[in-house]
Amino acid sequence: MATSRLRRRDTRPDFWPGFVDAMATLLLVIIFLLSIFMLAQFFLSQQLSGRDTVLNRLNAQISELTELLALERAGKRDLQDQIASLQLSLGEASNERDRLQGLLSSSSDAASQAGGQIAVLEGEIDEERQVSQRALAQVEILNQQISALRRQIAALEAALDASEDRDQESQAKIADLGRRLNVALAQRVQELSRYRSDFFGRLREILSQRSDIRVVGDRFVFQSEVLFPSGSDQINPDGQEELQKLAEAILELDAQIPAEINWVLRVDGHTDSRPLSGTGRFQNNWQLSAARAISVVRYLIDQGVDPKRLVAAGFGEFQPLDEGDSDEALARNRRIELKLTER
Incomplete structure (x- = not known):
């Protein structure tokens, strides 16, 4: 009986080379899929790392711009205080000039003395006006710088929003890939469990x-x-x-x-x-x-x-x-x- 069984086995077609080729092809496909998955993980990690670097750089720039804006606002307040003080001095000088002109009409001697004082006061008033004009020009420059800073902050906020959107998309892709892998693994386990049950059933019969x-x-x-x-x-x-x-x-x-x-x-x-x-x-x-x-x-x-x-x-x-x-x-x-x- 053993001899006849061996003869029957020898006459069967040899499926071994085809089976080896199929297993080798399957192994290559699995290696290729794993390579794709590892590359995807690598690129996603690189993207996330780059996003963190950009976020840190943008946060540092925002901090610097915020400090500059605070300094410029403080300077603007100082200039406004100086302008108010100068305007107050200008008002006092004008009052003094009017008083002196009144004295000038009452006394010629007093007029000559008052004229000298008026000339001095008018010179001081002209200087104060020039200082006031320079202060106003500086305030205008500060307003322009503040507007530019606001535009830069708006651009930075837009960049941060875009970066957060890309981060959310990446996280969603990673979560979807994990769910798909879990589903595939669960299907494999279920299939193997079914074949295990069939195999044990066959062994029970034999x-x-x-x-x-x-x-x-x-x-x-x-x-x-x-x-x-x-x-x-x-x-x-x-x-x-x-x-x-x-x-x-x-x-x-x-x-x-x-x-x-x-x-x-x-x-x-x-x-x-x-x-x-x-x-x-x-x-x-x-x-x-x-x-x-x-x-x-x-x-x-x-x-x-x-x-x-x-x-x-x-x-x-x-x-x-x-x-x-x-x-x-x-x-x-x-x-x-x-x-x-x-x-």
């Missing part, structure tokens, strides 16, 4: 006659006695027959799962808590559990299962199903677990 092979949570469990002699990692004939059925189910699953789902079948080896004698091949339960998981993986590969879809792990006695120390509890803990998961 291995339904064995009470020592069962489902525990999301794992399919073989008791070690089904596959191995005590203290050994060599698969016995009965175990090879069961693993042959398992290999056929895995090949059926591989043909059904879409290529974009990067799944693996993890083979976990577990032992009981009894220490090994130390005189055989294995010094401890870690080595025995790992060697048994590797033996199962090698046998499945010999049956045609893609090595890229298999992972072997050894857990020793440190993840028991039953915490008791009875023979039944120890037997439950000696096991090989299969778990379908995404890489």
Whole structure:
């Protein structure tokens, strides 16, 4: 029967090169998508970094302009105070001139003296008028500078508003990308869960006659006695027959799962808590559990299962199903677990 089975396998078409090409193409596509995503993240971070630099520079300019505006306003108030003082002095001088002119009409002597005083006062009035005109010119210049500063502040505020709008658009794009990635991941998990359910259902049909092979949570469990002699990692004939059925189910699953789902079948080896004698091949339960998981993986590969879809792990006695120390509890803990998961 084994010879006829080998002959039938040899006559089957070799899908391996096409499958390798498909996997390589899928890997390139995934790398390309990840590269695009990393580039998008890089450009978004650069844009955000540039926006922060511009905002800091604009805030510094606004602070400087605000200080200049305050100084110019203070200078304007000082000039206005000087103008008011000069106007008051001008009024007093005019009154004095009128008084002196009145005295001039009453006395010629007084007129000559008053004339000199009037000339002096008129000179002072002319000087004060010139100072007042210069002050008014400075006030006009300050008003023009204040108007220019207001225009600059309005332009800076417009630039800040535009920068904030761009920042909000970037944040919205990042949030949308995160939502899309979460949706894609959730869909992948749901698809893999459906195929895991189908796979375990198929295994139940194939291995339904064995009470020592069962489902525990999301794992399919073989008791070690089904596959191995005590203290050994060599698969016995009965175990090879069961693993042959398992290999056929895995090949059926591989043909059904879409290529974009990067799944693996993890083979976990577990032992009981009894220490090994130390005189055989294995010094401890870690080595025995790992060697048994590797033996199962090698046998499945010999049956045609893609090595890229298999992972072997050894857990020793440190993840028991039953915490008791009875023979039944120890037997439950000696096991090989299969778990379908995404890489």
